[in-house]
Amino acid sequence: MKQNQLFQQTRWRIASWYAGVMGILLSLSGFGVYEAIFHAHKITVDREIAAVAGTLHDSLETVLKTSEQFEPDVWRILPDLCVI
Secondary structure, eight states: OHHHHHHHHHHHHHHHHHHHHHHHHHHHHHHHHHHHHHHHHHHHHHHHHHHHHHHHHHHHHHHBOSSSOBOHHHHHHOTTOOOO
């Protein structure tokens, strides 16, 4: 009976270590994948914002004559533009 109890304790100890190590490895792997996806998404969003800003700049640059005078196209592109 004593050997069976020692076997059960050892079995639970090994299973606990295995579960703990696997939990840590899976957590680290999941965090790494999350960071990689987050980084790729952030770079994509930054590029899209830069492209939209460049397009907006290029389209506004041609319709602005002076800083005080705006053509109607400016109000169409930016209807809530504050001129003060």
